[in-house]
Amino acid sequence: MSQAIRSVTTQTWNIMEVCGGQTHSIVKYGIDQLLPDQVNLIHGPGCPVCVTPLESIDKALAIAAQPGVIFCSFGDMLRVPGSDGDLLALKAGGADIRMVYSPMDALKLAQQQVQQQVVFFGVGFETTAPTTAMAAYQARQMKIQNFSLLICHVRVPPIIKALLESPDNQVHGFLTAGHVCSVMGYHEYPELSQQFRIPMVVTGFEPIDILQGIYCCIRQLESGRHTIENQYRRVVTEQGNIPAQQLLHKVFETVDRNWRGIGHIAQSGLALRADFADWNAEQRFQVQAITRPEPEACRSGEILLGVLKPRQCPAFGTACTPEHPLGATMVSSEGACAAYYRYRRTSA
Numbered sequence: 155m156s157q158a159i160r161s162v163t164t165q166t167w168n169i170m171e172v173c174g175g176q177t178h179s180i181v182k183y184g185i186d187q188l189l190p191d192q193v194n195l196i197h198g199p200g201c202p203v204c205v206t207p208l209e210s211i212d213k214a215l216a217i218a219a220q221p222g223v224i225f226c227s228f229g230d231m232l233r234v235p236g237s238d239g240d241l242l243a244l245k246a247g248g249a250d251i252r253m254v255y256s257p258m259d260a261l262k263l264a265q266q267q268v269q270q271q272v273v274f275f276g277v278g279f280e281t282t283a284p285t286t287a288m289a290a291y292q293a294r295q296m297k298i299q300n301f302s303l304l305i306c307h308v309r310v311p312p313i314i315k316a317l318l319e320s321p322d323n324q325v326h327g328f329l330t331a332g333h334v335c336s337v338m339g340y341h342e343y344p345e346l347s348q349q350f351r352i353p354m355v356v357t358g359f360e361p362i363d364i365l366q367g368i369y370c371c372i373r374q375l376e377s378g379r380h381t382i383e384n385q386y387r388r389v390v391t392e393q394g395n396i397p398a399q400q401l402l403h404k405v406f407e408t409v410d411r412n413w414r415g416i417g418h419i420a421q422s423g424l425a426l427r428a429d430f431a432d433w434n435a436e437q438r439f440q441v442q443a444i445t446r447p448e449p450e451a452c453r454s455g456e457i458l459l460g461v462l463k464p465r466q467c468p469a470f471g472t473a474c475t476p477e478h479p480l481g482a483t484m485v486s487s488e489g490a491c492a493a494y495y496r497y498r499r500t501s502a
């Protein structure tokens with residue numbers, strides 16, 4: 155497949171893989187090193203941990219520090235630095251913070267620990283949002299009053315649009331994230347592809363998927379076409395998982411959201427609808443007013459926008475390592491900085 159890519163490439167093309175899982179595969183398997191020099195892969199903002207804003211981490215810390223609270227989170231979020239420490243440090247100091255694999259585990263815990271307030275930290279893209287929605291829905295159905303959710307889910311199409319509208323945009327084609335499309339389908343993308351005259355290829359995660367996605371993208375670029383193609387047909391359909399989308403719609407509304415290092419993006423987030431206000435942890439624990447500016451030392455915003463490669467950050471591998479991360483892109487297993495630290499610390 156890398157040979158096929160070489161055979162169709164005649165000029166320089168910048169292709170962005172949106173998903174952090176794809177970034178990890180690319181760096182781990184050296185997929186970028188198999189490509190002709192004219193093909194430049196830009197690592198996009200598709201790592202959910204990396205884009206969760208500082209203010210949400212600080213809200214999580216403020217809630218988790220309260221007595222009588224059991225704070226539940228996916229493991230990756232425990233080490234993401236807030237303004238003053240992380241959840242793991244708070245746990246070491248005695249707070250009841252637990253790692254769960256699903257929001258439904260947190261809901262079960264609330265049923266068992268009726269004297270405690272159990273809070274679930276809902277982060278991630280449209281891939282993880284349906285299970286969070288199910289936990290909120292079930293909590294309301296079963297009238298579980300000691301359960302609430304701190305929601306920071308984000309949506310992929312608005313960030314792609316924001317990137318394309320940016321005056322600094324250098325991207326010629328997108329590999330869109332296969333797992334998000336398995337839930338949401340890809341019916342939102344043809345309009346973007348046409349509006350910005352840019353190829354988009356729904357792409358999976360195996361090295362051969364990624365190479366094939368790149369090939370499809372370059373073939374379009376070289377022939378002056380711009381449309382949406384589905385490389386990941388074995389998983390993704392155009393309409394996606396309709397029951398999951400209906401559940402998302404029932405529980406969440408789209409809202410403006412801050413992205414870590416990137417800033418405010420209109421209609422890029424999900425928030426609990428008013429019918430679910432009783433299960434909204436921000437309201438229950440009065441943390442809505444917390445806002446925080448991002449620290450200047452971390453260049454993760456530029457990394458997430460594809461303007462900078464991790465090794466170009468002055469702190470990479472020195473002041474910032476996975477043991478002592480300055481930013482979320484070094485913490486998460488899907489973060490570009492963590493992937494480069496693990497697989498590319500010494501090579502290009």
Ligand code: SF4
Pocket residue numbers: 451452453454455457464467468469470471474475479480481482483484485491
């Ligand atoms: S290496 Fe560390 S400080 Fe630099 S951008 Fe990545 S996370 Fe931020």
